[in-house]
Each structure stands twice: as C-alpha cells, then as structure tokens.
Amino acid sequence: EAQVTQNPRYLITVTGKKLTVTCSQNMNHEYMSWYRQDPGLGLRQIYYSMNVEVTDKGDVPEGYKVSRKEKRNFPLILESPSPNQTSLYFCASTTGTMIGRAFFGPGTRLTVL
Amino acid sequence: EDQVTQSPEALRLQEGESSSLNCSYTVSGLRGLFWYRQDPGKGPEFLFTLYSAGEEKEKERLKATLTKKESFLHITAPKPEDSATYLCAVQANNYGQNFVFGPGTRLSVLP
Numbered sequence: 001e002a003q004v005t006q007n008p009r010y011l012i013t014v015t016g017k018k019l020t021v022t023c024s025q026n027m028n029h030e031y032m033s034w035y036r037q038d039p040g041l042g043l044r045q046i047y048y049s050m051n052v053e054v055t056d057k058g059d060v061p062e063g064y065k066v067s068r069k070e071k072r073n074f075p076l077i078l079e080s081p082s083p084n085q086t087s088l089y090f091c092a093s094t095t096g097t098m099i100g101r102a103f104f105g106p107g108t109r110l111t112v113l
Numbered sequence: 114e115d116q117v118t119q120s121p122e123a124l125r126l127q128e129g130e131s132s133s134l135n136c137s138y139t140v141s142g143l144r145g146l147f148w149y150r151q152d153p154g155k156g157p158e159f160l161f162t163l164y165s166a167g168e169e170k171e172k173e174r175l176k177a178t179l180t181k182k183e184s185f186l187h188i189t190a191p192k193p194e195d196s197a198t199y200l201c202a203v204q205a206n207n208y209g210q211n212f213v214f215g216p217g218t219r220l221s222v223l224p
Contacts, residue, residue, distance in 0.1 A: 004156075035214075043157070043200065043214040059213070090156050100147040100204055100212065104156030 002027045004105035006091050012111045013081060021076045021108050023091030031094050032074040033058065033102075034066065036087040043090065049074055081112040115140045117215035119201055125221045126191055134186040134218045136201030146184050148177050149200040151217070157200055160186075191222045 004025045013019055025032065033048035035058075045058030049068040063085055065077040074093075078085060088109050092102040120135045138146065145164050149157035161170040163179040170177045174195065176187040186199055201215040 033212075040216065042216040043202075045212060092156075100145045100162050100202065101159050102157075102212075104158070106156055107154070 004093055004103050006105040006108050010109050014113050016080050019078050023074045024072050025093040029093035029095050033092050034076045035090045038087050083112050086112050117203055117213050119215040119218050123219040128224050129190050131189045134199055136184040138203045140203050140205040144204040147202045151198045193222045193224050196222045
C-alpha cells in the first residue's frame with residue numbers, strides 16, 4: 001500500500017529538548033516536504049527536498065532542520081524546541097512529474113511545554 | 114506578495130443543498146492550483162489539479178473550476194460524508210517546488 005508514515009504521532013516535550021520526527025514514504029517519490037498546521041493559518045511549508053541531499057527552505061524554516069540522506073526518509077529535527085513550535089506537523093511526498101498531487105502522512109501533534 | 118484566500122471560512126448545508134466554495138489567489142504566474150480534502154485528525158487528501166483558466170475537473174459530487182483569479186469547488190447534492198475541510202493550494206512558476214495553501218473552508222453537511 002502506497003503511504004507516508006510519520007513517527008511519533010503524538011509528542012509532549014519540554015523547551016530545549018532536542019527531538020526528531022521521522023517521515024518515510026514507500027512510493028519512490030523524489031520530492032518530500034514538511035508542513036505545520038495551525039488554527040487560522042492553514043498549512044505552511046517548513047522545508048522541502050527535491051531529491052537526496054537536496055533541501056531548501058519553505059515559508060517558516062526558523063527553528064527547524066532537515067536531512068535527506070536516503071530517498072525514502074526525510075526527518076524533521078527540532079534542535080531546541082520552543083512553545084511556539086507547538087503545532088500539528090505533516091510530511092508529504094510527490095513525484096516530480098505530478099506536481100501538487102501530494103501524499104500526506106497522518107500527522108504528528110507536538111506540544112512543547 | 115503571493116497569497117491564497119478561501120471563503121467562506123465555514124459552511125453548513127443540508128443534505129442535498131448544493132453550494133460552492135471559493136479560492137482566490139494572487140501569484141506571479143500560476144503553475145498549478147490544487148484542491149485537497151482534510152478530515153479531522155488526518156492528513157490532506159488530494160482531489161484535483163487545475164493548470165489553466167477554463168479548465169474543469171469532476172469527481173463524484175465535486176467539480177472544480179479555474180479562472181485567472183480564482184477557483185471554485187462546486188458541491189452538488191452533498192451528503193453528510195462530504196463533511197470535511199477543503200483546502201486550496203497554488204504553486205507559482207517562481208516557487209520551485211514550494212506550495213502555498215489557503216486557510217481552508219470547513220464544510221458541514223447535515224442529514
């Protein structure tokens with residue numbers, strides 16, 4: 001089954017404690033991205049990657065890091081989380097030839113105390 | 114600044130009562146406009162891609178249309194299972210692979 005998986009699905013942490021949210025896709029997609037979703041603000045792109053070792057900033061990259069060492073994985077790293085990073089996070093993937101037809105993961109709800 | 118807005122913010126319909134959702138955009142050259150459906154607690158699910166003004170796409174009770182400034186998602190004779198948040202997104206020619214999403218319209222269809 002074609003899918004994007006994220007882990008963990010729920011996470012409560014404290015300010016400053018480094019964390020990683022994993023994302024994996026089994027569709028051999030070149031393009032992967034991370035979004036955060038906040039009430040009233042909609043989905044905002046954090047980072048995206050057009051292929052292995054190729055990443056670029058989206059609209060709200062501050063406080064986040066990503067890496068793309070393998071085609072299937074695209075982890076999101078928060079080196080020093082802060083309360084304003086409390087949000088619902090989604091990973092998505094798509095092929096370069098079907099721009100916009102993205103497959104989204106189930107989401108990770110992060111709370112930073 | 115490139116922008117996507119959606120209206121109304123929320124919409125309540127009776128089952129069978131047709132209506133339309135609006136997505137207005139301002140971008141520097143449209144590469145594509147996309148509609149997604151999002152159910153509570155889940156990731157968005159792709160519905161349609163529109164590339165040029167005048168284009169239309171249909172799927173079951175949904176029909177998406179595109180003009181040079183906006184897109185409409187028409188819902189004909191909706192059912193309660195159509196209740197969801199509908200998201201519009203655009204990709205501009207100068208964005209590379211970046212997408213900009215609108216805030217969404219929350220649709221409730223009452224039986």
